[in-house]
Amino acid sequence: MEVTGGDLVISGHGEFNKNFLEAVGRKKLPTFLVPKGVTIRVYAPPGAGLENDVANLIEQGRYPVRAQLVLEHKDTYRTTPLPADYPKDFRPGDQMINYTVGPPGELTIEGAPVTVEKKTSLKSIIDPLSSATDRMVHFACCSSSYAVEEEYRLLLPNYGWYVRLPRK
Numbered sequence: 001m002e003v004t005g006g007d008l009v010i011s012g013h014g015e016f017n018k019n020f021l022e023a024v025g026r027k028k029l030p031t032f033l034v035p036k037g038v039t040i041r042v043y044a045p046p047g048a049g050l051e052n053d054v055a056n057l058i059e060q061g062r063y064p065v066r067a068q069l070v071l072e073h074k075d076t077y078r079t080t081p082l083p084a085d086y087p088k089d090f091r092p093g094d095q096m097i098n099y100t101v102g103p104p105g106e107l108t109i110e111g112a113p114v115t116v117e118k119k120t121s122l123k124s125i126i127d128p129l130s131s132a133t134d135r136m137v138h139f140a141c142c143s144s145s146y147a148v149e150e151e152y153r154l155l156l157p158n159y160g161w162y163v164r165l166p167r168k
Helices: 052-059 122-129
Strands: 008-011 013-016 022-024 027-029 031-033 038-042 070-073 088-090 095-097 100-102 135-140 161-164
Touching (some): 052 135, 100 122, 122 135
Parallel strands (some): 038 135
Antiparallel strands (some): 070 161
């Protein structure tokens, strides 16, 4: 883990919330196109939570790699490695789930990440960053969901799991 200069961190409560999705006609769009000049690194696979200790490392610019993290099931406490492609980078032109970012509330925040005062779609935070110069954005939020519709559940296969540091 090392500190990188121009990176941006988004922190707070993250979730998939259909009420904050953009719509085309009557169809809500669960994903968005990552704009030019932006790469978004996500640490929790779709549907999974992110332990606050992991988010704090990211906020400090100490970006953990897959070997430093595990997935733990919230009910059984069974652990498993993160999927091979996580933490995952979404690059310009990639489709990414349009998570909702909420205020940090009781979360401990370190450093100076971007936070919100009210629930906001990730797309609306990311779109203004589009530019000709590359910008790395670290999503230090949960990727969890309370979606009940089948079309959204399929987007979030890691429900019930969360990303944490291994226990010592």
